[in-house]
Amino acid sequence: MLGVFICIGLVLLGYLISGSVVKIKALERTVEVKGLSEREVPANIAIWPIKFKEAGNDLNGLFSSLQRKNTIIAEFLKNQGFNEKDISISAPAIVDRQAQENTESDKSKYRYSGTSTVSVYTDNVDSVRNGMQKLIELGKLGIAISGETYESKTLFLFTKLNEIKPGMIEEATKNAREVAEKFAQDSKSKLGRIKSASQGQFSIEDRDNNTPYIKKVRVVSTVQYYLTD
Numbered sequence: 329m330l331g332v333f334i335c336i337g338l339v340l341l342g343y344l345i346s347g348s349v350v351k352i353k354a355l356e357r358t359v360e361v362k363g364l365s366e367r368e369v370p371a372n373i374a375i376w377p378i379k380f381k382e383a384g385n386d387l388n389g390l391f392s393s394l395q396r397k398n399t400i401i402a403e404f405l406k407n408q409g410f411n412e413k414d415i416s417i418s419a420p421a422i423v424d425r426q427a428q429e430n431t432e433s434d435k436s437k438y439r440y441s442g443t444s445t446v447s448v449y450t451d452n453v454d455s456v457r458n459g460m461q462k463l464i465e466l467g468k469l470g471i472a473i474s475g476e477t478y479e480s481k482t483l484f485l486f487t488k489l490n491e492i493k494p495g496m497i498e499e500a501t502k503n504a505r506e507v508a509e510k511f512a513q514d515s516k517s518k519l520g521r522i523k524s525a526s527q528g529q530f531s532i533e534d535r536d537n538n539t540p541y542i543k544k545v546r547v548v549s550t551v552q553y554y555l556t557d
Contacts, residue, residue: 360550361504376447
């Protein structure tokens with residue numbers, strides 16, 4: 329009799345275990361979806377470097393010329409609506425061609441060349457854009473502005489991400505749920521609770537090469553839902 333009861337108990341235990349496994353497997357039915365949120369926002373900070381070069385044989389005269397033209401550029405910027413705190417003047421960089429190795433100094437009639445940069449850091453982005461269109465006025469004053477390079481490129485920044493981040497995360501999550509609901513409907517299932525969710529990194533890029541003062545902010549959220557019958 330003891331053996332019979334043990335056999336019956338093992339059968340019942342096996343039945344209960346198999347039923348639990350089926351239920352656990354049913355809970356493991358999930359769908360993973362991604363939700364996208366994108367926004368176009370205007371830059372709120374501009375960094376505008378104005379770089380120019382001078383050459384000469386008299387070092388003192390070269391420094392004086394650089395200083396005089398720095399003053400002219402600073403006055404030009406003030407006329408564009410910038411304050412003194414927005415303007416900074418870097419120390420000039422001087423190159424002595426005769427002191428350089430492996431250089432044929434007789435190719436140039438000037439021994440020294442100097443470079444100076446006047447920079448603007450401001451939240452008045454529109455004034456920077458307008459001022460850039462008026463640089464020809466400095467040319468008329470005898471200042472040859474260097475073209476944009478990697479070091480002297482005007483930068484437009486967006487630094488208010490925290491202000492739009494909550495709304496974008498909400499939008500991305502909502503879009504992900506809409507995709508998941510459509511999947512559940514097509515598979516004749518019902519969408520359950522969230523199993524896991526992860527927020528992707530925010531990216532801020534220029535909208536295009538011609539409008540660097542307009543930024544595209546983007547984030548992708550990944551959400552995994554349970555599916556039920």
